[in-house]
Amino acid sequence: MYDIAIIGLGPAGATLSRLLDKKYKVIAIDRKNPERGKCCGGLLSPDAQKILAQFDICLPKDILVDPQIFSVKTIDFDNHIEKFYQRFYMNMNRAKFDDFLISLIPGSVEICNDSICVKIEKENDAYRLTFRTNGVERTEKSKIVIGADGANSIVRKTFYKNNKIHKYTAIQEWYEYSVNSPFYSCIFDKEITDSYSWTISKDNYFIIGGAFPIKNSNMRFEMLKEKIRNSGIYFETLIKREGCFVYLNKGFMSTCTGRNGAYLTGEAAGMISPSSLEGISYSMESGKILAGIINKDRGDVGRKYFIKTLGIRIKLIFKIMKMPFMYNKFLRKIIMKSGIKSIKKHLI
Numbered sequence: 001m002y003d004i005a006i007i008g009l010g011p012a013g014a015t016l017s018r019l020l021d022k023k024y025k026v027i028a029i030d031r032k033n034p035e036r037g038k039c040c041g042g043l044l045s046p047d048a049q050k051i052l053a054q055f056d057i058c059l060p061k062d063i064l065v066d067p068q069i070f071s072v073k074t075i076d077f078d079n080h081i082e083k084f085y086q087r088f089y090m091n092m093n094r095a096k097f098d099d100f101l102i103s104l105i106p107g108s109v110e111i112c113n114d115s116i117c118v119k120i121e122k123e124n125d126a127y128r129l130t131f132r133t134n135g136v137e138r139t140e141k142s143k144i145v146i147g148a149d150g151a152n153s154i155v156r157k158t159f160y161k162n163n164k165i166h167k168y169t170a171i172q173e174w175y176e177y178s179v180n181s182p183f184y185s186c187i188f189d190k191e192i193t194d195s196y197s198w199t200i201s202k203d204n205y206f207i208i209g210g211a212f213p214i215k216n217s218n219m220r221f222e223m224l225k226e227k228i229r230n231s232g233i234y235f236e237t238l239i240k241r242e243g244c245f246v247y248l249n250k251g252f253m254s255t256c257t258g259r260n261g262a263y264l265t266g267e268a269a270g271m272i273s274p275s276s277l278e279g280i281s282y283s284m285e286s287g288k289i290l291a292g293i294i295n296k297d298r299g300d301v302g303r304k305y306f307i308k309t310l311g312i313r314i315k316l317i318f319k320i321m322k323m324p325f326m327y328n329k330f331l332r333k334i335i336m337k338s339g340i341k342s343i344k345k346h347l348i
C-alpha cells in the first residue's frame, strides 16, 4: 500500500514529487517516452521563471535553445494587421526541461517510467491503480491518488467527469530551418481556429503549431500552413509532427482540484491560461501548493487545496476576461490599430 500515487511527471507531477515529505511512500507513474517529449512551445514565461527562482533552481544552459527572441510578431489574418510586442520568455527544449525537473526528484519516490495508468478504482479507503509497463500489467493500491496527467487526465475522467472543460487538439510540425531571420509569431484567424496558432524558431528548426477545435483539426492545420506560405514564409522539409490534447479553460467553473483523496494538479485541474496556453507556471505552482498541504498532514486536504489555489483561479479568471480582446476580431482590431504596448522595429 502506497501513501500517494502520482499519475504524470510533467512540471506539476515532478514539482509535487520533489517536494513531498520523505516520510510518505510515493509511487509516480509516467507514460512519457524519452524519445518523444511533450508537444509544447517550450517558452518559459516570467511567472515560471519566478517560481524556479523561489525554489532556488537554476537552469543548466543546455536546456536553452538558440536563439533567445525578445518580441512576438502578432499576425492578424482577419484584419490584415501585423504588430510586434515585447516578450520576456526563455526559449527552451521542453523535453530536456521535463527531464531536468524529474532529475531533481529524491530517490525515495518510486518512479515508473514509460508506464501508462489504464484504470483507477475507489476501493474502501484506498485507490486501486492498474498500469502497464512495456506491456506488463501491474496493480497497486494507494491511500491518495493525484492526477498530474495533463489534458485528457484519466483521474479527471474517472472521478470528475461532471466538471466539464473544453478540449482542443494541438498540432505542431517541425521543419528544417529556411527562414531568413528567426522570430516567434502568434497568429489569429477565425477561419482556422477560435484559439490561436503560432510559429517558433528553435535551434535549426522552424515550428508551426496551433490549438484547434477537435472537429476537422487536421484540415484546419493544413489551412494554417497554406496561409503562412501565402504570406511569404517558406518552409519545406518536414522533420517531425506531434500532437496532443490541450484543455481550454473558458468557463469560471472549469478548474477542479479534487477531494476525498483523489486530487488534480496542473493542467489536469484546468490550470492553464486559456488566452495564451501558458501553463508551466500554474502546474509548478499548484504542485507546490498541494505538496505543502499534504506535508502538513492536518485537516481536510481537498478543502485546503481548493482555498490555497484561489490565487491561481483568480489569475485564470483575469485571463478569461482578457480573451475577448484577443479573440474578438473587432476588439483586436481596435487594440492593434491603436498601437498600445506595441514596439516599432528599426529595420536596417
Ligand SMILES: Cc1cc2nc3c(=O)[nH]c(=O)nc-3n(C[C@H](O)[C@H](O)[C@H](O)COP(=O)(O)OP(=O)(O)OC[C@H]3O[C@@H](n4cnc5c(N)ncnc54)[C@H](O)[C@@H]3O)c2cc1C
Pocket: 007, 008, 009, 010, 011, 012, 013, 029, 030, 031, 032, 033, 038, 039, 040, 041, 042, 043, 044, 045, 048, 115, 116, 117, 118, 148, 149, 150, 151, 152, 153, 154, 170, 171, 172, 209, 210, 244, 245, 246, 265, 266, 267, 268, 271, 272, 277, 278, 279, 280, 281, 283
Ligand atoms: C502545443 C502546446 C504548446 C504549449 N506551449 C507552452 C509554452 O510555450 N509555455 C508554457 O508555459 N506552456 C505551454 N503549454 C502548456 C503546457 O504545456 C502545459 O500547461 C503543461 O505541460 C502542463 O503541465 P502538467 O505537468 O500539468 O501536465 P503535462 O506536462 O501534460 O504532463 C502530464 C504527464 O502525464 C503523463 N500522463 C498522461 N496520462 C497518463 C497516464 N494515463 N498514465 C501515465 N502517465 C500519463 C504524460 O505523459 C505527461 O508526462 C503548451 C501546450 C500545448 C498543447
